[in-house]
Amino acid sequence: MYGFHGRLLHIDLNTGHSSWIDLEESRLRAFLGGIGLGTSLLYEFASPGVEPLSPANPLIFASAPLVGTGLTTTAKYAVVTKSPLTGFIADSISSSFFALELKRIGLDALVITGRASSPVYLLVKNGKIEVRNGEHLWGKSAGESEALIRSELQDPEVRVAAIGQAGENQVRFATISNEGRHAGRGGVGAVMGSKKLKAVALRGEGGVPVADPSGVATIAASLRERSLGTLTSKYREIGTVANLAVFNRLGSLPTRNFQQSTFDQVELLSGESLTENSFSRRHGCACCTIQCEHLFKSLSGQEQRLEYETLFALGPLCGIKDPDAVLQAARLCDLYGLDTISTGGTLAWAMECAEKGCLPEAQKLGLGFGQADALLATIPMIANRSGLGALLAEGSRSAALQVGNEAMYWAMHVKGLEMPGYEPRSLKTMALGLAVNPRGACHNRSGAYEADFSGEVNRLSADAGRGALVVDSEDFAAVLDSLIVCKFLRKCFTDFYAESAELLSKVTGWPCSAVELRRTGERIHTLKKLFNQREGWQPKDDWLPPRLLCEELPTGVAQGVGLNADELREMIHGYYQAREWDENGFIPEKKLRELGIPAPQAGGFANAGR
Amino acid sequence: MDKPVPSEIDHSRGDRVLYTVELFGVARLRAKTAELSLELPRDATLAHVLLALSEKLPTLVGPVIAPDKSSLSTGHACNINGRNFVRSMSTKVNPGDKILIISADAGG
Numbered sequence: 001m002y003g004f005h006g007r008l009l010h011i012d013l014n015t016g017h018s019s020w021i022d023l024e025e026s027r028l029r030a031f032l033g034g035i036g037l038g039t040s041l042l043y044e045f046a047s048p049g050v051e052p053l054s055p056a057n058p059l060i061f062a063s064a065p066l067v068g069t070g071l072t073t074t075a076k077y078a079v080v081t082k083s084p085l086t087g088f089i090a091d092s093i094s095s096s097f098f099a100l101e102l103k104r105i106g107l108d109a110l111v112i113t114g115r116a117s118s119p120v121y122l123l124v125k126n127g128k129i130e131v132r133n134g135e136h137l138w139g140k141s142a143g144e145s146e147a148l149i150r151s152e153l154q155d156p157e158v159r160v161a162a163i164g165q166a167g168e169n170q171v172r173f174a175t176i177s178n179e180g181r182h183a184g185r186g187g188v189g190a191v192m193g194s195k196k197l198k199a200v201a202l203r204g205e206g207g208v209p210v211a212d213p214s215g216v217a218t219i220a221a222s223l224r225e226r227s228l229g230t231l232t233s234k235y236r237e238i239g240t241v242a243n244l245a246v247f248n249r250l251g252s253l254p255t256r257n258f259q260q261s262t263f264d265q266v267e268l269l270s271g272e273s274l275t276e277n278s279f280s281r282r283h284g285c286a287c288c289t290i291q292c293e294h295l296f297k298s299l300s301g302q303e304q305r306l307e308y309e310t311l312f313a314l315g316p317l318c319g320i321k322d323p324d325a326v327l328q329a330a331r332l333c334d335l336y337g338l339d340t341i342s343t344g345g346t347l348a349w350a351m352e353c354a355e356k357g358c359l360p361e362a363q364k365l366g367l368g369f370g371q372a373d374a375l376l377a378t379i380p381m382i383a384n385r386s387g388l389g390a391l392l393a394e395g396s397r398s399a400a401l402q403v404g405n406e407a408m409y410w411a412m413h414v415k416g417l418e419m420p421g422y423e424p425r426s427l428k429t430m431a432l433g434l435a436v437n438p439r440g441a442c443h444n445r446s447g448a449y450e451a452d453f454s455g456e457v458n459r460l461s462a463d464a465g466r467g468a469l470v471v472d473s474e475d476f477a478a479v480l481d482s483l484i485v486c487k488f489l490r491k492c493f494t495d496f497y498a499e500s501a502e503l504l505s506k507v508t509g510w511p512c513s514a515v516e517l518r519r520t521g522e523r524i525h526t527l528k529k530l531f532n533q534r535e536g537w538q539p540k541d542d543w544l545p546p547r548l549l550c551e552e553l554p555t556g557v558a559q560g561v562g563l564n565a566d567e568l569r570e571m572i573h574g575y576y577q578a579r580e581w582d583e584n585g586f587i588p589e590k591k592l593r594e595l596g597i598p599a600p601q602a603g604g605f606a607n608a609g610r
Numbered sequence: 611m612d613k614p615v616p617s618e619i620d621h622s623r624g625d626r627v628l629y630t631v632e633l634f635g636v637a638r639l640r641a642k643t644a645e646l647s648l649e650l651p652r653d654a655t656l657a658h659v660l661l662a663l664s665e666k667l668p669t670l671v672g673p674v675i676a677p678d679k680s681s682l683s684t685g686h687a688c689n690i691n692g693r694n695f696v697r698s699m700s701t702k703v704n705p706g707d708k709i710l711i712i713s714a715d716a717g718g
Contacts, residue, residue, distance in 0.1 A: 233636050234635055237639060249692050312718075455695030455696055
């Protein structure tokens with residue numbers, strides 16, 4: 001087999017037993033790697049209705065066919081599990097050297113079930129598998145754990161993914177971190193913590209041959225060149241923080257818990273200002289020519305990575321205008337292993353509750369929009385589940401349910417996942433993408449905002465035709481996330497499906513066409529939805545928070561623009577039609593057959609895609 | 611994206627008005643300014659705006675404005691008044707319009 005190892009490693013932490021399991025070629029062709037492979041394994045390894053923080057919930061690390069081929073931006077891996085935040089699928093991606101090592105240890109996926117009786121870490125080194133004592137790591141940050149493990153193994157080349165204190169304490173939006181990067185959304189770190197698994201350490205020597213090395217090298221050279229042009233200059237020269245000032249100007253920057261879509265003090269926080277005043281250096285993932293990460297220096301001299309989503313969530317969303325406070329908050333989230341979007345979203349909810357008098361504990365802490373000191377004091381409380389942090393560690397949906405009444409109205413989430421920095425009322429295609437995505441309010445599994453920024457649609461008005469655009473965006477993301485290729489490379493392809501199909505053929509030796517690959521994207525996305533359906537998805541879950549449907553935007557160029565329930569319903573129906581699902585959004589068996597997805601009762605993926 | 615190429619700006623026409631160009635991201639960093647005014651004929655198109663911008667800020671030619679000076683380099687987009695994204699450079703701009711030059715990629 002080329003491009004894949006054709007096997008997974010299953011480790012049961014209840015017993016410490018491990019086993020190698022062959023992966024059928026048909027499954028790999030049908031679902032590729034990364035998110036696709038991980039979803040197919042989740043469907044199989046998770047019992048229907050499994051409790052996310054129970055030992056039975058599988059935690060899956062999935063590699064991908066392009067990893068290790070030298071293609072730019074492909075050093076990535078996926079983590080897939082059932083989310084403790086949403087109760088549906090959690091599929092997160094992280095990158096760099098840990099991803100390369102995952103491939104080198106000779107597997108396509110690592111599936112972890114069970115729960116250790118005391119903290120452990122897992123070591124897979126040159127074919128040897130050890131569940132090692134991790135008690136001395138418990139309470140440490142992911143970065144500290146990484147350093148300690150390397151030190152005790154006396155191996156500086158070992159690669160580590162670990163959880164911080166938030167994961168240990170099963171904060172429902174805890175991350176898994178490697179080399180300062182995070183598999184961030186959906187609480188995958190909480191699942192790892194529930195297994196008392198502090199870290200996964202890898203060291204391998206095996207590569208995977210590709211079917212046509214010179215063909216792969218030619219494409220790699222072409223993509224490398226394309227990745228250095230003006231298509232990616234935003235990422236290289238300023239980073240994703242460039243979005244802040246633009247979104248503000250377009251009336252699309254969620255501010256003060258989505259009460260506004262513009263932020264008066266935006267210039268203090270803009271990517272341009274940060275670059276001019278605080279830029280420290282640029283960095284990037286292994287095997288990446290774009291090097292999009294921009295590190296900024298805080299007043300104390302510490303370097304901190306900052307992305308748009310973190311900047312928006314810990315800045316304007318919470319009414320914070322001080323760039324140093326945002327950098328400090330981002331550093332705390334990284335240190336404890338907290339998803340910055342959910343942290344900011346949940347804190348913004350608490351701030352609004354405090355200001356409106358329905359959360360006395362938050363008032364006592366001084367939480368309110370713009371209160372940077374209180375924000376910085378509350379983040380460690382979330383990670384440690386202390387005081388008010390115990391409530392906030394459950395995420396905004398669950399916290400609002402506990403507080404009740406109007407607090408529910410201020411919880412800005414879809415399916416329990418806090419909303420990213422794209423204002424749905426002024427980005428109508430994105431509004432639909434956020435409402436229907438299986439992961440919840442997600443800007444990565446659907447880049448529906450692309451349509452809104454294209455000039456091809458009126459971003460301020462809604463219509464049923466947006467359904468097809470969202471379908472295209474989701475299927476495209478499913479393929480990108482399963483090959484895996486970084487989304488920041490996406491515009492460098494002239495014909496994405498044709499070029500990727502050719503690339504996949506040269507890596508695996510399998511014949512593959514653009515049409516087939518497009519179908520693969522649909523299959524992967526459909527399986528994600530099928531998993532959610534099995535776990536109790538109902539039509540009401542594809543919806544947006546009530547604030548977005550009741551309040552018009554009060555400021556900026558989109559002042560007076562709203563989105564009502566009828567408009568959203570029309571777009572959702574258009575989406576279900578474009579997906580060829582039934583009118584309530586359930587997948588008909590005919591569609592499963594068409595896509596070669598075994599019916600739920602049949603089990604197994606031996607004949608998937610046929 | 612069509613590219614009507616105005617070879618030069620006709621400075622002889624009397625009926626001239628001010629347009630504002632707002633720069634974001636790479637364009638702002640390269641130009642070292644966030645905003646500037648351009649005086650152009652009343653019936654100017656976006657292509658005219660870019661040509662005038664190229665003359666005023668030659669540093670943008672290449673990284674932001676294409677070598678033909680009447681279209682944008684790949685990866686950049688134009689928005690008028692913060693509301694509408696415009697693909698055709700033959701689109702006419704109205705007196706008082708604010709023309710935004712931004713990155714075409716909104717990924718974050």
